[in-house]
Amino acid sequence: MKHYDTILIVGSGGREHSIGWKLLQDTTKKIFFAPGNGGTQNNIEIDSSDLLKLCEFAKQNNSFTIVGPEKPLSLGIVDLFEKNQLPIFGPNKSSSRLESSKMFSKLFMRGMGIQTASFSIFSDASSAIEYVKSSSKKVVVKVDGLASGKGVFVCDSTKSAIEAIQKIFNDNEFTDSRNKIIIEDRIYGDEASFIALCDGKCIIPMATSQDHKNIFDGDKGPNTGGMGSYSPTPLITEKIGNKIVEKIMSPTIRGLTDIGIRFKGFLYAGIMIERGSNEPYVLEFNVRMGDPESQSILSRMDTSLLKYFEAVVDERLDSMPPIRWKDKRSVCIVLASRGYPGKYQTGKIIHGLDSRFDNDTNVFHAGTKKNSSGEILTNGGRVLSITSLDDTIEGAKKKSYSLVSEIHWGDNEEYYRTDIASKGIEYLNSTIRD
Ligand code: GLY
Numbered sequence: 001m002k003h004y005d006t007i008l009i010v011g012s013g014g015r016e017h018s019i020g021w022k023l024l025q026d027t028t029k030k031i032f033f034a035p036g037n038g039g040t041q042n043n044i045e046i047d048s049s050d051l052l053k054l055c056e057f058a059k060q061n062n063s064f065t066i067v068g069p070e071k072p073l074s075l076g077i078v079d080l081f082e083k084n085q086l087p088i089f090g091p092n093k094s095s096s097r098l099e100s101s102k103m104f105s106k107l108f109m110r111g112m113g114i115q116t117a118s119f120s121i122f123s124d125a126s127s128a129i130e131y132v133k134s135s136s137k138k139v140v141v142k143v144d145g146l147a148s149g150k151g152v153f154v155c156d157s158t159k160s161a162i163e164a165i166q167k168i169f170n171d172n173e174f175t176d177s178r179n180k181i182i183i184e185d186r187i188y189g190d191e192a193s194f195i196a197l198c199d200g201k202c203i204i205p206m207a208t209s210q211d212h213k214n215i216f217d218g219d220k221g222p223n224t225g226g227m228g229s230y231s232p233t234p235l236i237t238e239k240i241g242n243k244i245v246e247k248i249m250s251p252t253i254r255g256l257t258d259i260g261i262r263f264k265g266f267l268y269a270g271i272m273i274e275r276g277s278n279e280p281y282v283l284e285f286n287v288r289m290g291d292p293e294s295q296s297i298l299s300r301m302d303t304s305l306l307k308y309f310e311a312v313v314d315e316r317l318d319s320m321p322p323i324r325w326k327d328k329r330s331v332c333i334v335l336a337s338r339g340y341p342g343k344y345q346t347g348k349i350i351h352g353l354d355s356r357f358d359n360d361t362n363v364f365h366a367g368t369k370k371n372s373s374g375e376i377l378t379n380g381g382r383v384l385s386i387t388s389l390d391d392t393i394e395g396a397k398k399k400s401y402s403l404v405s406e407i408h409w410g411d412n413e414e415y416y417r418t419d420i421a422s423k424g425i426e427y428l429n430s431t432i433r434d
Pocket of ligand 1: 211291
């Protein structure tokens with residue numbers, strides 16, 4: 001790989017903070033964040049979508065760039081950097097369509113015979129409403145484009161499906177992403193995140209994890225970017241993991257190659273393990289690390305992440321040894337601003353960040369910023385992700401919640417789910433799937 005002097009991490013979330021935290025253990029090179037957050041060092045004031053300025057910065061600082069979020073990927077940051085002979089980790093624009101267009105992704109899966117729910121595509125509200133009225137099945141309504149995890153509506157009735165369709169076509173939140181909607185049959189089961197490093201030819205799976213997407217306990221309420229995660233998840237047994245690789249991940253990389261797309265980066269499959277059959281179905285593809293999955297997965301990684309990033313760029317993943325994982329469980333709890341994923345306030349001073357931490361606990365920042373006096377203020381919906389390691393899921397959960405209870409920003413202004421990782425404990429206590 002081309003020699004580089006510094007690392008540039010693009011993004012500002014808990015995922016980017018955790019990637020930076022891990023890389024800091026792997027290298028002595030200086031790590032910049034663009035734009036970063038209140039918990040990251042060496043922040044530069046460049047928006048993660050300002051590709052030209054990022055490119056200029058990477059040239060001047062001879063950086064190896066790691067892209068966290070989907071937006072710059074979908075805008076073509078990798079294509080631009082490669083054109084300028086700058087090393088960069090992440091998929092190019094055409095690969096990113098797997099996430100930036102649900103329609104592309106569903107049609108690709110249908111074409112390649114990759115297991116996913118049956119679906120139809122609509123470009124106007126009235127024909128979508130006609131369709132759900134005439135269907136006897138429960139449905140999931142999805143916007144075609146990027147919507148920060150908030151463009152998926154799992155509907156319990158025809159009424160809620162109609163409301164979702166009307167919201168997508170009337171709400172300003174979806175202006176950029178609602179040209180098409182996808183309506184798919186609902187699959188019942190348990191969801192998990194399966195994320196792999198890919199270099200266009202070969203894949204190396206990361207540890208498994210489970211995200212908690214809904215805002216309220218018991219998986220109730222609207223979808224968010226993710227309210228907590230834990231790793232590994234007992235839901236994905238070795239047998240199911242192998243099935244996911246054989247039936248989903250490898251055919252996806254091969255299928256993309258067949259249509260002229262070389263996928264290099266993190267491929268993230270949101271998987272539904274269907275109740276009864278134990279068959280894995282793809283709910284969605286993402287083209288990056290998950291957030292907050294990254295926080296719980298990377299906390300357990302016991303080998304250099306940087307070496308794997310370099311191997312992806314050089315297309316030599318097949319020569320890399322398996323990743324070593326700490327024999328510990330991790331639980332990550334997201335502390336959010338009350339009101340998220342709807343309206344919320346920002347600018348509140350966060351107290352308790354100097355609470356005691358041990359070696360196995362991390363507070364990854366997301367929606368935070370530092371003011372001129374060095375105080376950390378809230379600056380977004382998902383504010384912090386508290387991640388702990390322990391020998392058991394119960395132990396890691398207890399550690400994380402104990403720290404969560406010490407962090408505050410005002411009178412009852414912080415919000416978190418109280419049941420993160422409970423499903424993992426239930427899976428362990430129930431009959432393990434084969
Ligand atoms: N946690 C879900 C995502 O990263 O898309």
